[in-house]
Amino acid sequence: MQRFFLFALVSIAVLACVVSILIMSIFFVPNNFKPLFEQWARIGSQRTLTIGGDVRVDFNNSQVIIQVNDVTLSEFQQDTPFVTIEEAQLSLAPGQLWNQRIIVDNVAIKGLRAQLIRDRNGRLNIEDLLRQSENPLPFVLEIVRTEMTGSDFVLRDEVTHHQIEFNHMNLTTSQVTAAFVETLALTVPLIEVGQVVFKNNGASMENKLDRALAMQLDVKQLEFNEAGVGNGSAVFFLRDIATDSYMNVQLSILETDQSAQTNGLLGNVRMDAEMAMQYGLQTVHLFLGTVFTVGKSGKQWVFTDIESEFSDFHPELIRNPVHGQFGGNLKLDMSAEHVQTELQGMLAGSRFIVTSSIQDFTNPVATFDIELDALDLDALVAMDKLKSPQNNTDSNDLPDFSFLNDLKLNGEITIGLLTAGGARFSGLRFVMTPDEQSLLNSITFGH
Structure with a gap:
């Protein structure tokens, strides 16, 4: 019996030493695990992850603070950079890991550079990342606060040769989960819109600037459901820097009737929107209310019971503001690239x-x-x-x-x-x- 207890004590001591060494290796020599992270990304996503700077781990009361620098994630099965990050810091509370919850108190990202590309065959460079995993995450993720500063984002379409550059983006959020966003504030002081002239194999290109814009987006209490939509409100503001023209849109998604689910659609989602636009001397106001359904895949949208009122005025072209109203239906199918509209109403x-239809x-x-x-x-x-x-x-x-x-x-x-x-x-x-x-x-x- 004594030998058994002695063996047990020795085993526990050895196990404790091994665990201690692992913990010390992770938290005090974290750079030793950079190759493991890079190999995991290469095997799991077939993308190359490179951490050029040091991985730093600090402790602050009950929080673990992880900081990385000079991070690059490549394109799918390529060495070309897809996302680069100058500096990222993550603060999390490990006390909830026992409850299968990961609570990230703060995410701070500085100098993110990313590009979304549609190639000449119509394929997006993020299609591999959008595939849904068959195995759900074994934990619940909650982010208390996010802050992203000084970031750039490029949308490039090699089919239409259009390119949009979002420069100096700033983003802040509070309490983000898989089903809820409490607040989101996005500002982009400079958006460059132009056409791209590709040379040789497309490695080099010349961007012809067409327009410079500024954008601001504020979202409050946005809640998602199985179909990808839910309650919440958003304010979108877009300004033409050269002409000082603007477009302001306020959107509210009201109560959703979850009991109306039929054939994979979520029904009776009420949406109200108000738009004010000024372009030069022309002003446009639009009030819109509609009920819509959306497929669980998020690619088929049907707007019914559309009700709207609008006014349009240009002092150099028309005598007085032109008022009107219209109602009807609109069907949007992203997968089939098809839009069909049936509207009727009064104009002046x-x-x-x-009746209209757009294909491709x-x-x-x-x-x-x-x-x-x-x-x-x-x-x-x-x-x-x-x-x-x-x-x-x-x-x-x-x-x-x-x-x-x-x-x-x-x-x-x-x-x-x-x-x-x-x-x-x-x-x-x-x-x-x-x-x-x-x-x-x-x-x-x-x-």
Whole structure:
């Protein structure tokens, strides 16, 4: 019996020594484990993780503070950098590990550089990271606070040759879990939008700046559910730096009826939105309310019971603000790259019906059909902007709608009664095809 207790004591002592050595190795010589982290990333994600700086671990009361520098994660099965981080610090409370909870008190990231690329075949460079794991995480993760400063993010599309650069991004959040975001504040003082000219194999490129913008996003009490949407509110502000034009959007997602789940869809999600936009002298206000459903995959959205009111005013082009309202339905399928819209309403006292469809987001093919009961341009448009027809049906005397040709649309506009310059035209039908060089060549008249 004594030998048994002696053997047990010796075993416990040896085990304690081994555990102590491991703990000392992790917390006091953490650089010894850099190769293990890098190998784990290479095997688990087929991406190369490189930690150029030291890994530092400190203790502060009940917190463990981990700091890394000069971190690089490569593209999938490549050595090209995908994300680089100058400095990252993470503070966590290990006391909750026994309850299968990881509580991160603070995440601070400085100098993050990342790029999202769609290649010439339409594939995204993050598709491998978006795949859902068959095995859920064995713990619950909660982040109390996040702060990201001085970060840059690039969106590059090699199909359309467009590039958007988000420079000097700052992001702060509070209490983030897998199902809830308490607050989120994102500011981007400079967004460069342009086209990219690729040379040789695309390794070098020339960015032609088209527009410089600034952006701000504030989110409060955003809660997610199984379909990826839930309650919350957000305010989005976008400003054109050169012209000082702006767009301000306030969005509120109201109570969700979880009992309306059918065929993998979550129903009865009520959303209200308000938009104010100014571009030069033009101002636009829009109030929108709708009920929508979204697939659990997050790629099919159906908006029903749309109700809206809007106003549009440009002092140099129209006499008074133009008011209107519309309702209807909209279907968006991201996987099929298809948008279908059916709307009807009133515009400046005239009834209108709009049906439209957009297929293929890369090279969009747009079809539409617009019907207007009547359009009184004399009451809407400033007199010096109207051409005065001489009471005949010569197409040169009609108002100039040729700007619509630049939209490369395919469809027709029917106007029951058009009043312009004191003259009236009935049964007008404007037919547009992408091959038409002049819209006015395709006008027909009713009897």
